Amino acid sequence: MGSATGFLDTVRIENPFRDEAARLGDFEDLHTCQSCEARRAQASRCMNCGVPFCQSDFGCPLHNLIPEWNDLLYRGQEREALMRLIRTAPFPEFTGHVCPALCEKACNLENDATTNRDNELYLIETGFEKGWIQPRIPAVRSGKRVAVIGSGPSGLAAADLLNQLGHSVTVIERADRPGGLLMYGIPNMKLPKNIVERRIRLMEAEGITFELNTEADPEKLQDYDAVLLCGGARKPRSLNVEHMDAEGVMFAVDYLTAATRAVLGGTVSEASAAGKHVIVVGGGDTGNDCVGTALRQECVSVTQLEMMPAPPEDRTPGNPWPEWPRILRTDYGQLEAIYRQGSDPRVYRTTVKQILTDDQNRICGLETVQLERTPEGRFEQVAGTEKTLPCELLLIAAGFVGCDEKTAEHFALQADGRGRLLPENGSHHLAGKIFSAGDMRNGQSLVVRALADGRNAAKEINDWMRS
Numbered sequence: 001m002g003s004a005t006g007f008l009d010t011v012r013i014e015n016p017f018r019d020e021a022a023r024l025g026d027f028e029d030l031h032t033c034q035s036c037e038a039r040r041a042q043a044s045r046c047m048n049c050g051v052p053f054c055q056s057d058f059g060c061p062l063h064n065l066i067p068e069w070n071d072l073l074y075r076g077q078e079r080e081a082l083m084r085l086i087r088t089a090p091f092p093e094f095t096g097h098v099c100p101a102l103c104e105k106a107c108n109l110e111n112d113a114t115t116n117r118d119n120e121l122y123l124i125e126t127g128f129e130k131g132w133i134q135p136r137i138p139a140v141r142s143g144k145r146v147a148v149i150g151s152g153p154s155g156l157a158a159a160d161l162l163n164q165l166g167h168s169v170t171v172i173e174r175a176d177r178p179g180g181l182l183m184y185g186i187p188n189m190k191l192p193k194n195i196v197e198r199r200i201r202l203m204e205a206e207g208i209t210f211e212l213n214t215e216a217d218p219e220k221l222q223d224y225d226a227v228l229l230c231g232g233a234r235k236p237r238s239l240n241v242e243h244m245d246a247e248g249v250m251f252a253v254d255y256l257t258a259a260t261r262a263v264l265g266g267t268v269s270e271a272s273a274a275g276k277h278v279i280v281v282g283g284g285d286t287g288n289d290c291v292g293t294a295l296r297q298e299c300v301s302v303t304q305l306e307m308m309p310a311p312p313e314d315r316t317p318g319n320p321w322p323e324w325p326r327i328l329r330t331d332y333g334q335l336e337a338i339y340r341q342g343s344d345p346r347v348y349r350t351t352v353k354q355i356l357t358d359d360q361n362r363i364c365g366l367e368t369v370q371l372e373r374t375p376e377g378r379f380e381q382v383a384g385t386e387k388t389l390p391c392e393l394l395l396i397a398a399g400f401v402g403c404d405e406k407t408a409e410h411f412a413l414q415a416d417g418r419g420r421l422l423p424e425n426g427s428h429h430l431a432g433k434i435f436s437a438g439d440m441r442n443g444q445s446l447v448v449r450a451l452a453d454g455r456n457a458a459k460e461i462n463d464w465m466r467s
């Protein structure tokens, strides 16, 4: 273990956010990094517990060897620590930025957990800086060809492992840039896009081919030995109200994609929130990203509607450690809204009753209503609680209902009741030479789960092709 008394001698310090005044003026990385000494001190807090819940199923889905690389980092063996980390973690620079760190929530130190996510980011960035991360070109090729459809984290993780196992991999992506939601979805301030591009260049140098602006077509995939579908779960949940087609009503990922395109192109977003009252439907992480983006685009105001009541401040008896704590969190976008507007943008137990439009079918306001839950668990509108709010941009971040049906149809596949291409036996193998992974298989989830699932699918395809 690191230092026997590390967790008593050193307090937990996370990489701090840049202060609101500075970060609201640009789309640059939210976080600042700490020095090497500070990082080693943080790593010394890891206790190498007899049962490391951090790397168990409660913690990291990649089963990262967390106590081992924290110990190496604490001892100053940074290169060895990094090599131990990348045995299981394909892209620590992604998880180091965006992972909610299930491992930290499962840490025995609980609220005082070791800063695994920041430590991992430090290790990988040091590796790139010192030239320890170099293309790993497989010495022997198997002669097998695999097509991976979709270049989100699951597709990239599968492509990476299949390539390392000696197979020739082509990633087919319909968008103009690779990365899936890492590129177009998660905003630049949370995951700078040069970090995604750096990894893609490395994968290309390792022999992986990317075909962009290309829709997967089964007819053109006949020469491949296996096809892995990693198309994500991007079908948004809509609202059951009139005027969803009004100008100024958008789904969150479309809005966030336009915002990232503008950042990358140095232009103004075609769906900018500038000068508008913005309302975001959905109190989750996607909604929070919309809040942070709208504030950077200089909206007049931003409000976030959430149909559920506010979560509790602390764990409830039904949600004990080491489970993920279902408690109130105030994320970067909400903190920024509090800074800019003076109050939390979230309004709980509230939904949209009516979208108000002008004579050119542009949204100009919103009627909201409070909700209450019946004893049977249904939500009902509370008469007399209606409010009218100004709104020129309505962003729907109410979750996702599964994968894109077009891809399923092309491959003559049928999604299950939750919009997933999940084989009945729980494997990744759907039919013939077709496999699935990531959100397309499991429903909308997390980057780290998509990475783990992509790697598991790659192992299964490798066994299948070699059997």
Ligand SMILES: Cc1cc2nc3c(=O)[nH]c(=O)nc-3n(C[C@H](O)[C@H](O)[C@H](O)COP(=O)(O)OP(=O)(O)OC[C@H]3O[C@@H](n4cnc5c(N)ncnc54)[C@H](O)[C@@H]3O)c2cc1C
Pocket (backbone or CB within 6 Å): 098, 099, 100, 149, 150, 151, 152, 153, 154, 155, 172, 173, 174, 175, 179, 180, 181, 182, 185, 186, 190, 214, 215, 216, 230, 231, 232, 233, 234, 253, 256, 285, 286, 289, 404, 407, 437, 438, 439, 440, 444, 445, 446, 447, 448, 450
């Ligand atoms: C706004 C937002 C913010 C998020 N923030 C976080 C976060 O901070 N932390 C976290 O852990 N998770 C976050 N998530 C969840 C996370 O991004 C996803 O769980 C993860 O990206 C899923 O990876 P994937 O590879 O399965 O699919 P995706 O990332 O969705 O990638 C699928 C790719 O497949 C391509 N594709 C689909 N069909 C075809 C086809 N027929 N032909 C060619 N290409 C096709 C798509 O264009 C896309 O590029 C966020 C999600 C959203 C929406």
